[in-house]
């Protein structure tokens with residue numbers, strides 16, 4: 001059985017004070033979750049997470065990582081810097097980075113390798129746009145996105161990868177993929193990974209992301225190939241985030 005993971009992606013939200021309230025709300029009601037729990041926060045707040053979350057059941061991570069190791073890359077944050085602040089996870093290839101920062105499949109794969117080599121678990125995001133879905137291209141697009149990672153990484157590296165299927169049209173829109181729609185893509189992704197190595201596919205967590213909320217989480221998480229969630233908006237409210245954690249536990 002794969003252990004489920006519920007990871008919050010705060011995106012560019014938060015402040016020291018707001019984070020303190022949110023984290024203490026999550027900590028106080030978390031109990032002993034039956035799944036892995038993490039928050040992926042803006043880089044400046046990683047130190048705060050290290051202080052507030054060390055020794056708790058909540059892991060933390062970054063929302064991106066540089067594809068480079070070190071050097072003259074103004075504004076970039078390296079994997080080793082993220083590890084200095086205790087990051088367990090790094091999201092790579094979020095659709096917002098692909099869309100607004102021109103990140104290509106190959107570049108995302110390099111970042112995934114960098115995160116893993118730096119000692120973190122890479123959460124690799126894939127997903128189609130509305131236009132791509134309407135043109136019947138969902139399978140082609142997500143296959144292309146996952147193949148870039150499967151080609152660039154060794155099996156050892158892939159053992160430290162989590163995939164997040166996030167249909168772009170479901171992100172922040174309140175429109176969720178139905179459990180059946182999501183399951184279909186998750187199963188396709190797992191088959192694709194399995195073509196490279198069956199054991200890795202069997203063990204790899206494939207999360208769903210896109211308007212996951214406490215009231216739709218249970219039915220999504222009940223699907224055989226949905227191993228958790230990458231949560232945007234609902235991760236900014238302790239009670240909503242905890243509602244999803246409970247649905248996964």
Ligand code: 13P
Pocket residue numbers: 009094166170171172173174209210211212230231232233234
């Ligand atoms: P929402 O949960 O706000 O739709 O965001 C999903 C997401 O992009 C998580 O990475």
